[in-house]
Amino acid sequence: MTEGGTLTEAIGAAIGAGLTLLIFSYMLGDNPLYRLALHIFLGILIGYSFGVVVRDILFIRLLEPLAERKWEFFVPLLLAIVLMTKGVRRQAYIGNMATGLLIGVGTAVALSGALLGTLIPQVAATGRAMAVGGADLSQLDGWLLVGRGALVVLGTVCALMAFYFTAHKQRGLAGLWSRLVALAGGAGRLFLTSAFAAAFAGALTSALSLLAERLYRIIDFFARLLTPS
């Protein structure tokens, strides 16, 4: 604790440390202390979120404009009221229009961004990986660049082949193609497995990072208590 720390900060730190330990008690199994901390966390989160929505959305962005007689904001108010009918099964059909509007707008926005921000750049990047013409093959970096490019392309294609389930055994050229597709699909599953493994490692790292951060906070808290400043 830094110099000049106030009592509220100390209390806040203590509460945080205590709740952290309660959450960590789950490592010993499900217990009421863990559930207590969990319920406190979820309750505060939902309550604060509700307050933010009511203040920032309902009052500031809807009621205040209506109070200023900006009647165009009556449309979102109507849509919001209609959307609430989704909670009643018999009258759920009434909110279909508002639901359609939400889905339509969101799909449109997301689709354009996905095309411009993900699909096209990724395809372009895959193509650029194949462009090994400028690589200096006399150097190891050149070969690494080519290898990396080929690996990217191969991994991409094979991963897509892994989702091809309609291939069936045939004879002749068709059978050769089926076997090739099955082989690529197998390789694709290896790439997918590696990707999932990397994601798992990242999640594990994130968890350990959180653990380390929490332990640091707790040790620092007790060190400050034990060590007179």
Next chain:
Amino acid sequence: MNSGTMIDCPSCGATNRRGSHFCNECGQPMPAQTSLRCPECGAANPIGNTYCDQCNARLTRGLMPSGGDEQPESAGQEEEAPSGLLAQLDRSGRQRSGSAQAPSGAGQSFGVPEWLRDLEAEAGGRGEPGAGLSVGQPDEPPVAAADLYAAKPAMPASPSGDIGGMADWLAEPEPGDIGAGIGDRQEQFPESAAAQPPPAFGPSEVPDWLLEMAPPEIVGRKPAAEPTQSAAPPAAPRPAPPGAAEIPDWLLDVAPPDVAAPAAAPAGVDELPERRLQEPAGAGLHDIPDWLSDIGADTVPFAGEGAGVGGPTEEQVPEVLAPDSFGVPDWLSDIAPDEVSGGPEAAEADEWPEQRPPGPAAPGPAEVPDWLAEIAADESDLLPELTDEPDLSAMLADAAAAATATEGVGLPDWLQDLEPDSGAAEIQPGEAPPPALPTAPAEAEGVPDWLRAVDAGASGAPVAAPAGGAHAAQVPDWLTDLRPEDTVEEGPPVSAAVGPLGPPPGTGPVEAAIPEWLQAMREQQQSPGVAPEDEPVETTGLLEGLRGVIPAQSIEVPAPLPEVAPEVGEAAAARAQLLQSLLVPAGEKAPVEARKREVSTGERIARWLVFAVVVLPIAVVVGWPVFAGESEVLILTEPQSASAEDLFEAIEGLEAGDVALVAFEYGPAEAGELGVLAKPILWHLEEKGAVIWVRTTRSDGQALADALRVDMSITEQYTPTYGSSAYVPGGAVGVARALARCDRQDPGSDPSECPDIVLVLAGQMAPLQWWVEQVQARDIRPPVVAAVGASVVPAANPYLAANGGRIAGLVGGLAGAAAYEAQLGNVLSPTTRMLNGLAAGHLTVAALMVVGALFYGLTGSRRRQGQ
């Protein structure tokens, strides 16, 4: 009107086919006797006939008492015209005994009681033997039955007092008198009436209808107002129902001689019908029992007013007086001697016409009921030899005993009362002992002529006692026929007082039983090995009390079929398992796997062990510098990342006043990691003089931003300044709204309001994608840098510009934060400690994974070998 093939119902008058036992309209029992049997030849005639179709004998009889002036004639008439059943029977007995005055038409012999014979003798001494009712003269033209019951104010008076076949006294009986016979006798023999003391006969013992006939002085009643003789025109007789039969003589004057003599002179013969027809005041004629009235209005001469319902009781004596001197009720006619039975009585009956004294042709004797004829024929040997003076009472008693042995069904009450107190008479259970019939005194006053005639005839004509006695006589056929077919088989014995309508009141309901005709329809299925009588009795439901309705059957559970496992090949089983795995949704399996199970002690120990192995190294590495002082920090890794350098360069290129849009897209659970990562970047932005705009698509983003600022003020002693803070909901749509100022095509947009750099602090991949994609969709594309968690780094690497993406710089996790701090020249920052702890944790996890793989690798092969 009854015709040859159709008969009328006595209850509703509907026409029914002859021979029907029940009316088709109302369901009431039809009279059993649908025809009149000729007393002479025994031929069956329609009920409407007055004379026999075969022998022209008179079929119906009337009751005509003869007055005192007519004693000789009445006597003659009595001889030549048997007016009553008893008289007829008596005559038959006389004939049997050789008496010249044997009446005709007697089918059976009745024993005349002593008192009756005494009266007869007295009457005979006075020259009026058998003075009593006499039917119309044989020479008289036949009178239609309808006319007999027609109310005729005045009828031609005959010397004998007959009124067109019906005595005046019978036409309009007056209450208060017992009987015309008695009254006549009193009129005819006033001396005897005066000499004779009133009969000591209690009113409780004598039926009321009999009391009504007795002279007032006998019963102690106020005498009638004006006893009229035959000369006085009788009052309008009550119209009797058509087809009424004559009242037997012996039935009318059943009253014993010791009956209290009426106070006044007995009513004339003309009044008897009225007395008998009208209901006397106070005393009241007893109601015709329902069984008598329902038999047939055409035969029952008189169904008095207020006829009792439910059958007569012992106290009730049916009113059998018939105003009509022609019609004899069927039930009464049956009592008459049966010449058809072919017994000796029939032969005697045949002799009667020859022995009939000259004079008016004696009317046909009343028909003897079949039941009586049968008993007489069957039990003739039981009957004592008839002497000149047969003992009627003894005969009745013997017959009663005999009948009791046969069927044990009693006679009607009125017939029961005939029997004197005879010990041999069998009394039905539940019945009160019948009143003892009073014995007529030797010289009874007011003995009617017809009764006297009976008595006289009884001297030689044995009158057989009714079969079965007065109490226990078998049920006549006509009565049996009236009984419903589905009569209860078990139940209290039907007494003589029971009419065809059912048991007397008080006997209660009879247990129901399945009728035979219904039983025949039942399937002949019986429980195997169970006798019908042993079958269980139903105790509940509609079949309660019945037995054998539902045969008891043992519940046999069929033996389960042996399960034969189908033979399935390995290939088929493998395909079946694959198909099942594809068909069964994954979600269905989750509940089974997620089922909470109890944690064993070994598992608890294992958990504690893992916790210790993982947590302790991290804690030691992280806390060592704290407890060991400011010593060198064991740094296992040197933070260095190319992407961190790119990020550093991107921020380093900002100028003072540039807008840096910082997107706080992580939650509280990720704040420990992202907060550590965000602190040096925010400090670097603050150092560059950039204006920080806080934007978040999460509802708690703003709170986290504020918490980070507070934490920095505490730990870093540095508080960043947020230019603006806003919550932009809607995911990608909100991000697009936040970047609306970057569109030159937006009319309200201002390029200067477009951020110069976008820093995305994301704990998940989706918000990073939103920001990256939406920035690419804008006309003005500021550089996007990202500080993400360690879990997002693998997914965010393709978006790096080095990899062809649109992210200028990327740092991730504690390593990225440590690397960025190293770029800033802060090596011994807390981030480095946490990174050392992360490294220790990595080493621990790696060691556990290697040890576990070796362990299961070695033991797994043994497990597979064991399987």
